[in-house]
Amino acid sequence: MTETPNGIFEWIWFIATKYSDLFISGTIITLIIAVSGTILGFILGFITGIAEDSKIRSEDPLPKKIILGFIKGLCRVYVEIFRDTPMIVQAMIIYFGIRMAGVNIDPISAGILVTVLNTGAYMAETVRAGIKSIDIGQREGALALGMSPISTMIHIILLQAFRNIVPEMANTFLTNLKMTSVLNVIGVKELFLQAKTAGGTYYRYFESYLVIAVIYFVLCFVFNKLFNLIEKKMAVKKNYVLAVEYMDNNE
Amino acid sequence: MNNNEKSTENPIGEEILRVEELSKNFGEHQVLRKIDFSVRKGEVICILGSSGSGKSTLLRCINRLETPTFGRVYFHGREVGKSQREINEYRSRVGMVFQSFNLFNNMTVLKNCMEGTRKVLHLPKDEAKSRAITHLKSVGMAPFINAYPEQLSGGQKQRVAIARGLCMNPEVLLFDEPTSALDPEMVGEVLNVMKKLAQTGLTMLIVTHEMGFAHDVASRVLFMDKGYIIEDAPPEKFFTNPDNERTKEFLKRYIKSEKGSENE
Numbered sequence: 082m083t084e085t086p087n088g089i090f091e092w093i094w095f096i097a098t099k100y101s102d103l104f105i106s107g108t109i110i111t112l113i114i115a116v117s118g119t120i121l122g123f124i125l126g127f128i129t130g131i132a133e134d135s136k137i138r139s140e141d142p143l144p145k146k147i148i149l150g151f152i153k154g155l156c157r158v159y160v161e162i163f164r165d166t167p168m169i170v171q172a173m174i175i176y177f178g179i180r181m182a183g184v185n186i187d188p189i190s191a192g193i194l195v196t197v198l199n200t201g202a203y204m205a206e207t208v209r210a211g212i213k214s215i216d217i218g219q220r221e222g223a224l225a226l227g228m229s230p231i232s233t234m235i236h237i238i239l240l241q242a243f244r245n246i247v248p249e250m251a252n253t254f255l256t257n258l259k260m261t262s263v264l265n266v267i268g269v270k271e272l273f274l275q276a277k278t279a280g281g282t283y284y285r286y287f288e289s290y291l292v293i294a295v296i297y298f299v300l301c302f303v304f305n306k307l308f309n310l311i312e313k314k315m316a317v318k319k320n321y322v323l324a325v326e327y328m329d330n331n332e
Numbered sequence: 333m334n335n336n337e338k339s340t341e342n343p344i345g346e347e348i349l350r351v352e353e354l355s356k357n358f359g360e361h362q363v364l365r366k367i368d369f370s371v372r373k374g375e376v377i378c379i380l381g382s383s384g385s386g387k388s389t390l391l392r393c394i395n396r397l398e399t400p401t402f403g404r405v406y407f408h409g410r411e412v413g414k415s416q417r418e419i420n421e422y423r424s425r426v427g428m429v430f431q432s433f434n435l436f437n438n439m440t441v442l443k444n445c446m447e448g449t450r451k452v453l454h455l456p457k458d459e460a461k462s463r464a465i466t467h468l469k470s471v472g473m474a475p476f477i478n479a480y481p482e483q484l485s486g487g488q489k490q491r492v493a494i495a496r497g498l499c500m501n502p503e504v505l506l507f508d509e510p511t512s513a514l515d516p517e518m519v520g521e522v523l524n525v526m527k528k529l530a531q532t533g534l535t536m537l538i539v540t541h542e543m544g545f546a547h548d549v550a551s552r553v554l555f556m557d558k559g560y561i562i563e564d565a566p567p568e569k570f571f572t573n574p575d576n577e578r579t580k581e582f583l584k585r586y587i588k589s590e591k592g593s594e595n596e
Binding site: 241 | 451
């Protein structure tokens with residue numbers, strides 16, 4: 082027979098072990114939403130950022146001008162709306178909006194969708210800034226070789242911009258990991274909602290939230306270290322040997 | 333191989349490029365006004381003129397980094413079209429060397445010289461590499477194939493940029509003030525490379541402020557003023573007996589400043 086726990090530490094241990102299933106499933110759902118939302122959000126952000134950065138040239142044919150202008154306008158509106166409203170409100174409107182439209186979307190899918198749209202809007206700005214940070218000469222150098230504007234964008238500009246964007250991408254992922262907590266308002270069973278459930282039975286909210294605070298902290302801490310490692314790997318190697326010396330050493 | 337190239341050196345061949353009534357406006361400002369001239373195979377043309385006379389814009393219009401407001405550019409007698417594909421193809425045959433080098437910062441010297449041949453000409457890796465090394469050797473940069481641009485001096489960067497252009501086997505190589513961003517002691521090494529290239533019979537169109545170079549190397553000198561080409565003559569005539577008053581004035585000032593710097 083289990084005795085009632087005494088003191089705060091026993092309570093924390095009690096809640097953590099008794100409801101470990103809830104915390105584990107909550108962690109998994111939080112991770113699923115954060116990872117998939119961030120990755121898809123990056124893709125959306127890259128597309129939006131590149132679209133926004135594209136220029137309408139005066140010699141383009143009229144249909145191309147109109148379509149490109151429309152796409153650019155759409156991107157602008159999307160980015161502004163999602164940057165200028167809180168994610169918790171976006172979650173409510175998107176979830177209930179889709180349900181009102183007659184589509185029976187489950188909370189997790191809606192949660193991922195909100196995260197994707199939110200991340201996309203922020204990444205679009207980051208990508209645009211990243212592209213802008215690359216000197217125009219890089220572009221002209223590639224074009225002058227006969228590379229197409231698209232190939233230039235992918236092989237020359239984005240490859241270099243990517244290096245500047247990576248730290249911001251890591252930041253966005255960590256933000257998303259924490260921001261998934263607001264998705265409890267649409268009933269996504271992520272960490273925050275599970276903690277609420279776990280704390281409810283014994284009215285031990287403080288202990289329960291302390292458990293997930295530790296989980297959030299550990300997740301973020303580990304991922305942060307991981308990203309730092311990746312960043313270091315990606316830094317340009319600064320050393321080189323003259324080819325003559327290099328050949329001498331090998332012969 | 334060098335001997336073969338030398339034998340084709342002296343005769344001036346067929347027309348490669350022709351510019352007709354080329355004009356360029358930036359807003360209200362007219363930078364180029366009805367430019368007409370042509371480039372024949374083997375010619376080394378230096379374009380001189382004071383800053384703001386439209387020299388660089390002319391070069392940028394020729395390879396379509398700027399879109400001309402009016403006028404046409406013909407390449408081998410065919411007008412360079414507006415479609416992106418045509419422009420890409422045309423650019424792959426007309427190389428360009430920039431004042432600010434524009435080497436790809438994230439690539440080594442070798443990769444810089446292989447990017448165009450790999451991505452545009454789709455050469456196999458081995459061939460692209462051996463071509464890159466050949467041209468890097470010819471500009472004296474072969475020992476630096478593993479270096480990144482930021483580790484090189486300006487003169488070294490420009491020599492790599494020239495090698496990068498040569499790797500595409502261009503029919504014309506455009507130079508946009510290739511020595512203007514260099515420290516004085518590095519100007520010589522780049523000009524020497526260009527002089528060597530001129531001797532191989534490569535067709536070159538060079539925007540420059542290096543009068544001595546134009547005098548020694550050019551087969552034709554164009555002088556631009558306020559968006560017009562006002563003088564088009566072989567160097568012997570250009571530097572001794574130009575037709576236009578404005579050219580005379582420009583040359584007089586140049587000779588004065590040369591003497592001034594020698595006295596220092």
